[in-house]
Each structure stands twice: as C-alpha cells, then as structure tokens.
Amino acid sequence: MRLRKSVAASSTILVVFAAGCGSSAGDGVAVASGVCTTDRVGGSVTQGTLLTPRGLDPVGQPGAAGSGGTEVQALFDTLMTYNTESQQYEPQVAETLTPNEDFTVWTMTLRDGVRYGNGDALTADDVKRSIERHQSPSNTQVSRGEALTIASMDVLDPLTVRFTLDGAYPAFPHVLATDVGMVTNPRIVDAMGPEQFALNPRGAGVGPYELEKYAPGEEIVMSAKADYYGGPVCIQTLRFISIPGAEGTLDALRTGELDVALLREPPAIAEAREEELGSLPTxxxxxxxxxxxxxxxxxxxxxxxxxxxxxxxxxxxxxxxxxxxxxxxxxxxxxxxxxxxxxxxxxxxxxxxxxxxxxxxxxxxxxxxxxxxxxxxxxxxxxxxxxxxxxxxxxxxxxxxxxxxxxxxxxxxxxxxxxxxxxxxxxxxxxxxxxxxxxxxxxxxxxxxxxxxxxxxxxxxxxxxxxxxxxxxxxxxxxxxxxxxxxxxxxxxxxxxxEDNVHSSRVGGLLLTRGSVLRYDKAFVAGR
Structure with missing residues (x-):
C-alpha cells in the first residue's frame, strides 16, 4: 500500500489482483474498445447477477457485487472509486480528498453542480446526514462498521466536509468507495421512510441511472439520466436478472439473453475464457x-x-x-x-x-x-x-x-x-x-x-x-x-x-471497481 499526497485523489494506492481488468476476451478476440461518447448513445444491456438485492437503499446492503452492489451504485454513485487498472482510489462524486500527516483527518470537497435525480443539489450536509444513516444502530449491515471509523464530521462549507477518524487509517478512501460513499437524498428518505425508500428510491441518487422498475426476484430496470454530471450515459436501459446456476447463466450469455454475467464457479469461468467473451475478474x-x-x-x-x-x-x-x-x-x-x-x-x-x-x-x-x-x-x-x-x-x-x-x-x-x-x-x-x-x-x-x-x-x-x-x-x-x-x-x-464479470463483445467501456462491482457510466453498446 504505497502512499502519495494529492489534491485531486486519495493518498492511498493499494495493490490488487486485477489481471484482465482492462477488458479482454478469450482466444485473442478483442472486445469493443474505448468509452462512452455522444455518438455511441443508445442501446440496452441485460446483466445476470448472483442474487437479487433485498432493497435498493445503500443503507442495509450487504455491499457485494452479487447481491446488489452494481445495481445500487448505478443509482447512487460513490464519493470515491477504486480503479483496478491504476490500482488507486480516485475521486468520483468528490473532487478532492486530502489527509493530514497522520491520516486521522481527511478533508473532502464535492464537485460543484452535482444534482440528484429529482433536481436537488448535492451538498456537504447531505453527505454528513447520509453517512449518519450508516452509523445508526438500526443499520445491521457491514456498512455500519465502515462508517464508524468516522468519529465526527464537520461541514466547512456547502461543498466541503472534514472527517475526523477514530484513529490513523491510510486506506480511509476505501470507506467512501463503498456503500457508505453512496449519498442518499435525505429529504426523500425523510418523506418516504426507510422501508418504502428501499423499494422505490427514485430521484434520490446522483448516479448515472434512474430506477424504472424494481420487482424483487424478477428484475430491476433502470434508465439513463440525460443530465449525469459525469457526461453522456450511453447505455439507455440497464436490466438486471438472476438466473440459477453458473452454467445456466453462461448459457444465457451465449444465446444473447444476457450481455454481461457475474460468474463465481471455476468450471464456468474456465469455459467462458475459452470463448469469445470479455473478462473482468477479481x-x-x-x-x-x-x-x-x-x-x-x-x-x-x-x-x-x-x-x-x-x-x-x-x-x-x-x-x-x-x-x-x-x-x-x-x-x-x-x-x-x-x-x-x-x-x-x-x-x-x-x-x-x-x-x-x-x-x-x-x-x-x-x-x-x-x-x-x-x-x-x-x-x-x-x-x-x-x-x-x-x-x-x-x-x-x-x-x-x-x-x-x-x-x-x-x-x-x-x-x-x-x-x-x-x-x-x-x-x-x-x-x-x-x-x-x-x-x-x-x-x-x-x-x-x-x-x-x-x-x-x-x-x-x-x-x-x-x-x-x-x-x-x-x-x-x-x-x-x-x-x-x-x-x-x-x-x-x-x-x-x-469472480468474473464476463461479457459479450458488443459491450465496451465497462469499468471494474472494488468487490467485482461494475460501473456502467462509461459503458456503451458497440455496432448498433
């Protein structure tokens, strides 16, 4: 874990196994290259997941890719993100994150002009209130432990938060790259209550997608935002479904029912790597x-x-x-x-x-x-x-x-x-x-x-x-x-x-981040 100071990123660099993080395909067949640009806008993608999440509120999520991590991140984004290619934490919704000398105090500045799906502006006070939800005793998931590394939060101005930790923590950017860093609009949460919010968090995130349908056990459907702060979102419709078993999931990818599939069984992964499929393993x-x-x-x-x-x-x-x-x-x-x-x-x-x-x-x-x-x-x-x-x-x-x-x-x-x-x-x-x-x-x-x-x-x-x-x-x-x-x-x-996020050659620009979670904000459908 090498360290450097930066005004535009976290100071922590972690080495992670990332072979294939720049998406590759079996048998030397290249998948679609590049990232989303305005001329690539359009198309839909269906991803096969391991388990349907039990709600779409970042508070209460298990945090893993196979149980909602990719879906929830698409709605809410994260303050920081882990780049598996550069092996560094980078600002995402945040603009900067800077520690003091002993890594006990971190100061974060948000990007200006970021808005929730309902049009509200994202503020530093929203960040504080959102993280306090993770710290609440009512949160029984792992994100509470992550959030409790923060002893106090001070809002310095509308876009700046100072985090004082409970001790030295050089890898603190990790916390803001997880569910804890998925800021929820506190006004919508308060109006709906947590139970209803988990079922329909429409308008409450700053991520690249907005929820269209959440049918537990069946499917989750999202549509691209036209005003995402990170630029154009190419894939217009994202659909997530769960197919029992890795072999059944891989077969669905082969037939075109799926475009992306999260696999976690060695024999199926080995099969996929022998075929013309992109590979993003963790x-x-x-x-x-x-x-x-x-x-x-x-x-x-x-x-x-x-x-x-x-x-x-x-x-x-x-x-x-x-x-x-x-x-x-x-x-x-x-x-x-x-x-x-x-x-x-x-x-x-x-x-x-x-x-x-x-x-x-x-x-x-x-x-x-x-x-x-x-x-x-x-x-x-x-x-x-x-x-x-x-x-x-x-x-x-x-x-x-x-x-x-x-x-x-x-x-x-x-x-x-x-x-x-x-x-x-x-x-x-x-x-x-x-x-x-x-x-x-x-x-x-x-x-x-x-x-x-x-x-x-x-x-x-x-x-x-x-x-x-x-x-x-x-x-x-x-x-x-x-x-x-x-x-x-x-x-x-x-x-x-x-785990391997295997995908067809028609999908490009997928970004792998922590814990097998995929980011779709730069992804696109090739050859439409």
Whole structure:
C-alpha cells in the first residue's frame, strides 16, 4: 500500500489482483474498445447477477457485487472509486480528498453542480446526514462498521466536509468507495421512510441511472439520466436478472439473453475464457472453504475440533472432485498469485492422521462426535458439501448435512441467526479494503464477526494492518496472521476464488471497481 499526497485523489494506492481488468476476451478476440461518447448513445444491456438485492437503499446492503452492489451504485454513485487498472482510489462524486500527516483527518470537497435525480443539489450536509444513516444502530449491515471509523464530521462549507477518524487509517478512501460513499437524498428518505425508500428510491441518487422498475426476484430496470454530471450515459436501459446456476447463466450469455454475467464457479469461468467473451475478474483470498462457528455453544468452540477439520480437508481433492481441477486450490490465507500481498507463507497441510487423533481426543472429553454442515442448494455448493462431508467422516466425524436452503436463507442463518456449526462459505478477502474486510469478520469485538472468532493475537495483527502504509508492512502482517490461523483456525480453506464479470463483445467501456462491482457510466453498446 504505497502512499502519495494529492489534491485531486486519495493518498492511498493499494495493490490488487486485477489481471484482465482492462477488458479482454478469450482466444485473442478483442472486445469493443474505448468509452462512452455522444455518438455511441443508445442501446440496452441485460446483466445476470448472483442474487437479487433485498432493497435498493445503500443503507442495509450487504455491499457485494452479487447481491446488489452494481445495481445500487448505478443509482447512487460513490464519493470515491477504486480503479483496478491504476490500482488507486480516485475521486468520483468528490473532487478532492486530502489527509493530514497522520491520516486521522481527511478533508473532502464535492464537485460543484452535482444534482440528484429529482433536481436537488448535492451538498456537504447531505453527505454528513447520509453517512449518519450508516452509523445508526438500526443499520445491521457491514456498512455500519465502515462508517464508524468516522468519529465526527464537520461541514466547512456547502461543498466541503472534514472527517475526523477514530484513529490513523491510510486506506480511509476505501470507506467512501463503498456503500457508505453512496449519498442518499435525505429529504426523500425523510418523506418516504426507510422501508418504502428501499423499494422505490427514485430521484434520490446522483448516479448515472434512474430506477424504472424494481420487482424483487424478477428484475430491476433502470434508465439513463440525460443530465449525469459525469457526461453522456450511453447505455439507455440497464436490466438486471438472476438466473440459477453458473452454467445456466453462461448459457444465457451465449444465446444473447444476457450481455454481461457475474460468474463465481471455476468450471464456468474456465469455459467462458475459452470463448469469445470479455473478462473482468477479481480474486478473493479465503474464497471458499469450511467456516467454523467458534461460539461457546458450538462443538467447534473446541480448538482441537477446528484443527481437526482443517487437517481433514484436502484442497486438491475438493478441486479435483468438485471443480475438475479449475479452482485455485490452497489452504493458505493468501494465494501465491496475489501480487503485492503474498508473503510466501503456506497454509496448513492435509493430515488425516492428525485429524483422527484430535477427533478421538474430543470424543474422549465428552463430545458425541456429531457436527452439522450447512450449504446452499446451488449445484456446486451441494457438491462441495458432499466432498467435505466425506473428508470429515473419513477421520471420525458424524456429519449432519443441511443443503436444501437457498443462498439467501443460508446468508440469514449465518449472518443474522448465527445458527450453524460449519458452513460452506467464503470470507472473501481482496487487497482493496483488506483491513476493513478482515476486521469486521475476525476482530473479537466486531458485531459483524459471524464466526464467534476471538484471538487476541489476531486483534493485535488487525490493529497493525489498519495503519500499514507499505506492501512490505502488509506482507509481514498477513504472514503473522497465517501463523495465528494455523494455531487457532476459523476456516478450513480449500480455494482462493475468482469472480468474473464476463461479457459479450458488443459491450465496451465497462469499468471494474472494488468487490467485482461494475460501473456502467462509461459503458456503451458497440455496432448498433
């Protein structure tokens, strides 16, 4: 994470895995190049997503691309944006963002003349009020933790806000590039109330698109704004739908039902890359594995069982059986293909003899040998769960498998109810926003720690990661984290995972930002 001061951008540059961020296609076939210009205005695009968002209010969003990130950003835009090609944060709705010397105070100036869809002018006071909504205890999503890094906000003039943080945070621009940086028109929110606003936030955003239709479980339709502050918006109609399964989604792209598809299954991604399709991938460390609930009421509160599960799960066996060898198999926290962050630390080894020994010790201490494994009912997750069940039973576990629930239901059981022993899950750590992602899940004091995980050594490492200012510092810290996780595991990792925004050659100008989220403000349809 290299730093520089700039009057027109954040001071933080993060290294992120971005191979293919400049959109490329399989077999050497180039996709449409350039960006939106007035002569390219026109056309429509349909994108396939992983999950229909449960509302369109940035407050209350999970923040991930597959569950509404791209859709909500198209309506509201973000104060800052992460450019995966330059690997820098850049102003978007903001004009400048500048820190003090110790990165505890940041001053942001907004672009002049930015307006909401209803015509209201965007002001610094709106920014303050919008972020306060994220900070409210009523917000149970991860954006609250991001927003609470801000201790106070002072409106200096109609276009300037000063953020005083709760401590040094060189990567603070990340916060304003997430849901926290999607400013909502407070007058519309107040008039409608949050529940109705989430269903119909028309006129309340400054993004390139306005909502036309929100039919949960069916489709989301948006139309381009004629007066977007960022210039012409070429694609006139955006439609988002969810098709079950990666293979079905890829088939819909092939037939032209979809123009863009977010894929998160290695075999389908491998197929797409052999074809004439554009590719905008994001690599997630700790992307797929068996997450263990460490809460005191669970069998896996016993660290011996957590170590047994890690030793029992063979990443190569899962890769061969489930992914046909196409996954990035690893037990490590950081995959070796992660530039700027990989420290050379390998993960724990597959060791079924050690696993059996630890299982027997736990049984002799009074545990009955039974453990519950939760997975959603997508075909690939079912196969993962079956593979993991076999590996665990091979070392003496009795596994009760629950794999008949939808992804949304599993999300609820893990994130809200925390009602599980084990779950096939991906914590999903990218370089961009690394501290924020890890801290909310692994800090013992975090309300978003769904895993009941608590280790003072991890808390200390996370505190150091927040203030790191160089790649070398980050590498040293994540190496320490690997040692902690070997001794006190929270996930039996079996793969780093890619998501890929695959698209047809008729769509150009797509921009990839944080967490697989796409920006459509510069996109266009070629050859109309």
């Amino acid at each position: 690599l997630y460390n700790y992307g797929e594995g068996v997450v263990m609930n460490s809460a005191v009421s669970r069998p896996t509160a016993d660290v011996r069982l957590r170590k047994a599960i890690v030793a029992a799960v063979d990443p190569e066996a899962v890769n061969k059986r489930v992914f046909n060898g196409t996954a990035l198999a690893t037990s490590a926290l950081i995959h070796e293909d992660t530039p700027g962050l990989y420290s050379g630390e390998s993960g724990p080894s597959y060791d079924p003899d050690l696993a059996r020994k630890l299982v027997n010790e736990a049984r002799n201490s009074g545990w009955n040998g039974t453990i519950r494994l939760l997975a959603d009912n997508s075909p690939i997750r079912i196969n993962e769960a079956i593979a993991v069940k076999a590996l665990l039973e091979n070392v003496g576990f009795t596994v009760e498998l629950d794999n008949d629930k939808s992804l949304a239901e599993v999300l609820g059981k893990v994130a809200s109810d925390r009602d599980y022993d084990l779950v096939i899950w991906g914590p999903n750590y990218t370089n961009e926003g690394l501290w924020a992602l890890m801290n909310r899940q692994l800090n013992s004091q975090s309300k978003s720690n769904y895993y009941g995980y608590a280790d003072s050594r991890m808390d200390e490492a996370l505190a150091a990661l927040r203030t790191a200012t160089t790649p070398e510092q980050e590498q040293e810290i994540v190496a320490r984290m690997q040692v902690v996780l070997d001794d006190s595991p929270v996930i039996a990792n079996f793969a780093a995972y890619e």
